[in-house]
Amino acid sequence: MTTQSSLRRDPQTIQAWLVGSGVSSLAAAVHLIREGNVPGPNIHIFDLRPDSGGEMTSFGDPERGYFLPFECHPHFHGECTENLLSLVPSARSSYWSLMDDIREFATAERTPPKEVALTRAMRLGKMRPEAVEVYTKNMHVGLKHRMELIVLALERERALGKKSIQEVFDQSFFRTGFWMLWSTTFAFQPWHSAVEFQRYLCKYLEYIQTINNVKRAYQTKYNLFESVVLPMTTYLKSEGVDFRFQVEVTDIELYPESDPTTVSEIKMIQDGDECLVTLDPEDICLVDLGYSRSGAVFGTNDSAPPYLSSDWQDLLITEWKLWQKLSKSMKFGNPENYLSRAVQSGVETFTTTLRGTEFMSLYEKVTRDPPGTGAMLSLTDSNWSLTISIPRQPLFSTQPEEVSVICGYALSPASEGNFVKKPMFQCSGEEIFSEVLSHLEFPVRSILPHSITIPCGLPLGTAPLLTRTEKDRPHVVPPDTTNIACLGQFAEVPEDTTLSMEYSVRTAQMAVYQLLGLQLTPPKVKRNVLYEVFNLLV
Numbered sequence: 235m236t237t238q239s240s241l242r243r244d245p246q247t248i249q250a251w252l253v254g255s256g257v258s259s260l261a262a263a264v265h266l267i268r269e270g271n272v273p274g275p276n277i278h279i280f281d282l283r284p285d286s287g288g289e290m291t292s293f294g295d296p297e298r299g300y301f302l303p304f305e306c307h308p309h310f311h312g313e314c315t316e317n318l319l320s321l322v323p324s325a326r327s328s329y330w331s332l333m334d335d336i337r338e339f340a341t342a343e344r345t346p347p348k349e350v351a352l353t354r355a356m357r358l359g360k361m362r363p364e365a366v367e368v369y370t371k372n373m374h375v376g377l378k379h380r381m382e383l384i385v386l387a388l389e390r391e392r393a394l395g396k397k398s399i400q401e402v403f404d405q406s407f408f409r410t411g412f413w414m415l416w417s418t419t420f421a422f423q424p425w426h427s428a429v430e431f432q433r434y435l436c437k438y439l440e441y442i443q444t445i446n447n448v449k450r451a452y453q454t455k456y457n458l459f460e461s462v463v464l465p466m467t468t469y470l471k472s473e474g475v476d477f478r479f480q481v482e483v484t485d486i487e488l489y490p491e492s493d494p495t496t497v498s499e500i501k502m503i504q505d506g507d508e509c510l511v512t513l514d515p516e517d518i519c520l521v522d523l524g525y526s527r528s529g530a531v532f533g534t535n536d537s538a539p540p541y542l543s544s545d546w547q548d549l550l551i552t553e554w555k556l557w558q559k560l561s562k563s564m565k566f567g568n569p570e571n572y573l574s575r576a577v578q579s580g581v582e583t584f585t586t587t588l589r590g591t592e593f594m595s596l597y598e599k600v601t602r603d604p605p606g607t608g609a610m611l612s613l614t615d616s617n618w619s620l621t622i623s624i625p626r627q628p629l630f631s632t633q634p635e636e637v638s639v640i641c642g643y644a645l646s647p648a649s650e651g652n653f654v655k656k657p658m659f660q661c662s663g664e665e666i667f668s669e670v671l672s673h674l675e676f677p678v679r680s681i682l683p684h685s686i687t688i689p690c691g692l693p694l695g696t697a698p699l700l701t702r703t704e705k706d707r708p709h710v711v712p713p714d715t716t717n718i719a720c721l722g723q724f725a726e727v728p729e730d731t732t733l734s735m736e737y738s739v740r741t742a743q744m745a746v747y748q749l750l751g752l753q754l755t756p757p758k759v760k761r762n763v764l765y766e767v768f769n770l771l772v
Contacts, residue, residue, distance in 0.1 A: 289303060290459050697724075
């Protein structure tokens with residue numbers, strides 16, 4: 235039987251066809267060139283959008299306001315991403331890498347952040363907002379819940395199956411400080427997957443009291459779109475990679491019907507015309523299956539996002555159509571498990587552009603943390619379940635010195651606000667930021683007129699965390715296939731945690747190494763179970 239591991243591919247003649255231009259596809263292209271020795275002109279990247287970046291695309295200006303996806307803060311974790319950026323040449327010197335630039339910036343060009351962020355959460359107080367103490371020894375988790383966490387951490391994924399977190403814990407668990415910290419850090423809801431919760435538990439439990447400290451992460455000069463995505467795109471273009479934007483890939487033909495199957499044709503629509511690409515058996519096809527930012531709708535400072543408009547479903551289906559067609563074969567997973575549950579996966583984010591220093595000064599005074607020290611600040615009394623982030627400034631290369639950019643998200647945007655008496659998804663940007671200021675007890679009248687807030691509704695924002703069976707996600711290289719791989723947040727990486735740049739990069743590395751038969755493997759997924767299990771027992 236011929237499979238992807240037994241085919242010998244000549245890197246000089248292979249043609250690589252990549253669907254999507256998000257981080258996973260860009261990473262795959264870098265690894266194909268630098269480790270697979272595939273010439274740049276032999277790599278072709280198609281995308282429905284007008285430019286590269288996928289769900290990490292940022293935009294805006296100081297006059298109309300900036301928009302920053304929540305995953306694009308100027309810091310990141312992960313060995314896979316570190317290895318990737320070590321392969322991208324620096325724009326300054328051929329002897330340096332992009333990762334070298336990041337390290338130099340962190341040590342030489344900026345004031346390092348404080349070692350520890352003092353405030354992780356705040357609540358409304360009688361006289362002023364009060365810090366919530368979440369980093370206690372047991373994080374307000376009683377013996378019963380500690381034992382349940384241990385049992386969950388040691389359970390087999392197959393035994394958990396499609397259980398939700400609320401099927402593993404009773405309602406009292408969701409009132410603990412541990413759950414508040416965990417859910418706001420990783421965007422978990424009680425109805426999300428117990429398997430996904432277990433993976434995060436095993437990977438991050440050891441670091442939960444320090445993961446909010448930005449100093450422990452790699453820090454970039456600007457947001458990750460400008461500091462990582464754009465330099466990768468520039469490098470790939472310099473290598474002659476064939477980018478084709480505003481192209482819709484409508485179908486991928488595989489033959490024969492029996493296993494093993496091989497991609498033989500890619501069908502697409504370009505400039506209104508139907509086109510066909512024919513693949514040789516040694517060519518490869520890498521597909522970014524779907525985006526959690528699909529169907530995103532934006533509001534303005536004066537208007538709410540058209541959250542329930544008729545067109546977002548059409549756009550969402552267009553971006554997922556290819557995976558839906560591939561899923562006729564069970565080896566490619568089940569997109570309907572995620573696509574049909576927007577009520578359970580929807581979140582709303584916002585980005586606020588501020589002129590003047592009043593907000594930042596008050597924030598530092600109240601939290602005792604300079605901007606850029608902590609990754610997040612949760613407002614525990616918020617009916618919208620608000621979490622905000624005050625990163626180090628500037629976040630954008632075009633950002634003037636007197637302008638600051640902050641962002642946040644809400645896990646319960648359908649609830650009525652504490653101060654603005656309507657659901658968040660019905661609120662304008664100004665109303666959303668007014669709610670934030672009221673929770674912090676900052677002067678609304680003096681700060682709000684100097685702010686521009688752009689809200690963004692995400693119907694599939696937490697879709698990768700939804701309950702699922704082991705067959706709902708395809709393997710990166712599906713079984714009994716010879717030349718196709720699945721990339722991104724909806725491909726299955728055993729033991730790893732989704733909804734991160736690191737996860738996307740790992741899928742790219744797995745795909746390239748396996749399809750080219752390279753004697754390389756991505757860094758092992760770190761799991762820290764026993765150490766924390768014994769600590770929980772104390």
